[in-house]
Amino acid sequence: MTEVLIAVCIVAGIGLIAGIILSAASVALSVPVDPKQELIRDCLPGANCGACGYSGCDGYASALARGIAEQGLCTPGGNETAQKIAEILGTDAASVRQVTAAVKCNGSCEHTDSIFVYQGAKTCATANQLFSGGGKCSFSCIGLGDCAAVCTEDAINISDGIASVDRIKCKGCGKCVTACPKGIIELVGINSAFVSCSSKDKGAITRKNCTAGCIGCMMCVKACEFGAVSVENNLAHINSSICTGCGKCVEACKMNCISILVPCS
Amino acid sequence: MRMFIGILICSILTENFVLAKFLGICPFLGVSKKLNTAAGMSIAVTFVMVLATAVTYPLFAYLLVPNGLDYLQTLVFILVIAALVQLVEIILKKFIPPLYEALGIYLPLITTNCAVLGVTILNFTKEYTYAQSIVNSLGSGLGFMLAMILFAGVRERLDSCDCPKFLKGLPITLIAAAIVSLSFTGFSGLADRFF
Numbered sequence: 001m002t003e004v005l006i007a008v009c010i011v012a013g014i015g016l017i018a019g020i021i022l023s024a025a026s027v028a029l030s031v032p033v034d035p036k037q038e039l040i041r042d043c044l045p046g047a048n049c050g051a052c053g054y055s056g057c058d059g060y061a062s063a064l065a066r067g068i069a070e071q072g073l074c075t076p077g078g079n080e081t082a083q084k085i086a087e088i089l090g091t092d093a094a095s096v097r098q099v100t101a102a103v104k105c106n107g108s109c110e111h112t113d114s115i116f117v118y119q120g121a122k123t124c125a126t127a128n129q130l131f132s133g134g135g136k137c138s139f140s141c142i143g144l145g146d147c148a149a150v151c152t153e154d155a156i157n158i159s160d161g162i163a164s165v166d167r168i169k170c171k172g173c174g175k176c177v178t179a180c181p182k183g184i185i186e187l188v189g190i191n192s193a194f195v196s197c198s199s200k201d202k203g204a205i206t207r208k209n210c211t212a213g214c215i216g217c218m219m220c221v222k223a224c225e226f227g228a229v230s231v232e233n234n235l236a237h238i239n240s241s242i243c244t245g246c247g248k249c250v251e252a253c254k255m256n257c258i259s260i261l262v263p264c265s
Numbered sequence: 266m267r268m269f270i271g272i273l274i275c276s277i278l279t280e281n282f283v284l285a286k287f288l289g290i291c292p293f294l295g296v297s298k299k300l301n302t303a304a305g306m307s308i309a310v311t312f313v314m315v316l317a318t319a320v321t322y323p324l325f326a327y328l329l330v331p332n333g334l335d336y337l338q339t340l341v342f343i344l345v346i347a348a349l350v351q352l353v354e355i356i357l358k359k360f361i362p363p364l365y366e367a368l369g370i371y372l373p374l375i376t377t378n379c380a381v382l383g384v385t386i387l388n389f390t391k392e393y394t395y396a397q398s399i400v401n402s403l404g405s406g407l408g409f410m411l412a413m414i415l416f417a418g419v420r421e422r423l424d425s426c427d428c429p430k431f432l433k434g435l436p437i438t439l440i441a442a443a444i445v446s447l448s449f450t451g452f453s454g455l456a457d458r459f460f
């Protein structure tokens with residue numbers, strides 16, 4: 001009987017001492033958490049997507065509370081969240097530009113072709129190492145879905161050989177932008193015009209490779225009244241912060257590779 | 266000194282915790298996907314292993330053994346290690362925030378890691394002295410780190426190879442782990458011969 005008692009006493013004693021030390025330590029060594037941080041954390045969507053560049057919503061909330069982070073970085077939360085955060089911090093709300101991912105390639109099976117049949121590992125990163133993935137156009141989407149694999153919102157589908165983004169599901173976190181080995185995915189403002197081609201080849205070569213590529217003809221530049229379009233390296237680019245979405249360039253483009261990014265797909 | 270080097274080599278190579286004793290397989294498979302997370306986890310494990318040994322050794326030798334309570338070893342060790350890790354977490358958060366953030370989630374994860382418990386118990390099975398136990402724990406932690414970092418490299422290569430569909434994911438990872446483990450048996454007898 002005494003043996004059992006000793007055993008119980010010793011284990012219970014160790015537990016008690018550990019408990020007392022821990023609770024004393026948690027009081028004595030407590031790190032004060034800014035009450036603002038918890039309030040901000042409650043406003044954030046809690047998706048932990050990392051679009052803000054911090055390690056999850058907790059990281060962004062703590063950075064905001066300490067005043068070292070820019071406001072309005074939370075794209076999934078949008079303007080509503082930015083407004084609430086600004087109220088907590090007592091500053092003017094920074095507006096969040098609504099963005100969506102867009103694939104700068106039109107090279108579906110009907111527009112372009114491949115030069116060989118690729119049979120390696122089914123990832124774009126590996127395929128890209130072998131003659132840029134085997135498409136006729138070396139800037140084209142490989143279509144093996146590295147972007148779809150990293151998407152947490154299930155917003156990217158591979159259809160007809162190229163990736164397409166579901167703009168209702170896309171939260172604009174930009175994970176696919178870094179995942180694409182070709183670098184042909186871009187975050188574009190909603191309701192802006194957008195050139196869905198990445199080919200920096202000369203116009204004649206682009207035309208030979210693909211029936212829907214940008215040939216750098218400058219028609220869109222002339223059509224734009226706001227100076228939002230520029231052509232560089234035989235490729236048109238539209239600055240979505242200037243673009244009003246009037247659609248003049250869409251009409252002007254002979255290759256049909258400019259479209260307006262309406263919020264639904 | 267010679268003996269300490271022997272213990273160190275032995276615990277890192279010939280009796281590697283993961284690849285020869287098969288302890289701590291959960292973090293070995295769970296956090297070895299990327300090199301930096303693997304390194305973070307193994308640093309945390311090494312740190313806790315040494316600390317746990319330093320505390321549990323006197324507790325066992327001077328409290329449990331004199332009272333004839335050897336059989337409570339596992340229970341008491343788990344209790345002490347769990348409390349210790351919590352305490353270390355609180356202290357790190359207060360005084361060394363960068364280290365706390367670097368270890369991050371891995372520190373609380375290893376409170377009940379079998380590799381940490383294993384090293385504290387094995388120190389007594391092998392009848393090591395206090396200093397020898399500390400060296401053995403350090404070596405075991407470094408061995409864990411070696412296995413984790415080696416395997417993180419293997420897994421990064423596995424991602425870009427075209428393996429049959431039915432082997433994708435965990436199956437091919439386990440096969441690769443078996444091969445790495447097999448190669449470590451080549452070190453057996455190394456410590457006995459030289460030290």
